[in-house]
Amino acid sequence: MAETNLQDIGEDRSLLLVDDDEAFLRRLSKAMEKRGFEVEMAGSVAAGKAIATARPPAYAVVDLRLDDGNGLDVVEVLRERRGDCRVVVLTGYGAIATAVAAVKIGATDYLSKPADATDITNALLRSGDELPPPPENPMSADRVRWEHIQRVYELCDRNVSETARRLNMHRRTLQRILAKRSPR
Incomplete structure (x- = not known):
């Protein structure tokens, strides 16, 4: 899936990005907007939970470790407010235990940083039966x-x-x- 078109995303294109790295958040936001998403950003667990409660999005990308807590708290609120929300959890600290916890709570996928906008878009739009393709340049x-x-x-x-x-x-x-x- 090289280029995303608006039919792939669906009618509701709302996307919540939660990450405490401001530069990464801005870059990812611009890239996702170019792909057709309507992006809303949050830089903390508290802000992410507030947006998830007030305006639950169709899609979300949540960093696992944030300055004020755990991104899985945002995933829980998203699942309560909107069960069909497709959530991708991002982290710079990839571990099997956290991946299992993220999926149990309701994350659609789990990606290790650095993940680019294409990887994230593919994870958000992948159907449940599809296996993810092998990474193009995996970590050594x-x-x-x-x-x-x-x-x-x-x-x-x-x-x-x-x-x-x-x-x-x-x-x-x-x-x-x-x-x-x-x-x-």
Whole structure:
């Protein structure tokens, strides 16, 4: 599905984007508007829940981790207010447990960042029976490892010793990994 046309989207083209990264939110909003969606943006869980309650959209893209809480709280409100809303959960911290939680709560799909507007549009418009196509440029094994280490590091409040203990890794080895740039 290279180009989206308005028939693919349907009559109700309302789309809620919830992400605390303002630059990403603006870029994604413009890209989704070009694809025919009527976009409304929220930069926090509170704003996302308010919009979901007042004007439940037909589609939503929600970041999992937001400054003021968990994006799954917005997904729950969307499911209560509009059961047919197609929701894609985005996160920079891809993990099986959070993917399962997102789908159980009612997310249509779950994508790891960086996801582009085409990936998101395809996920929003995919029918339930279709299997997603394999990614065109998947993360390398080194990048997946680095992302996992970063996620655990953040969960340990950036405490190197605690992160090293949880990863069963020597503290100095972890410090060297954290000092390097992220792999591609």
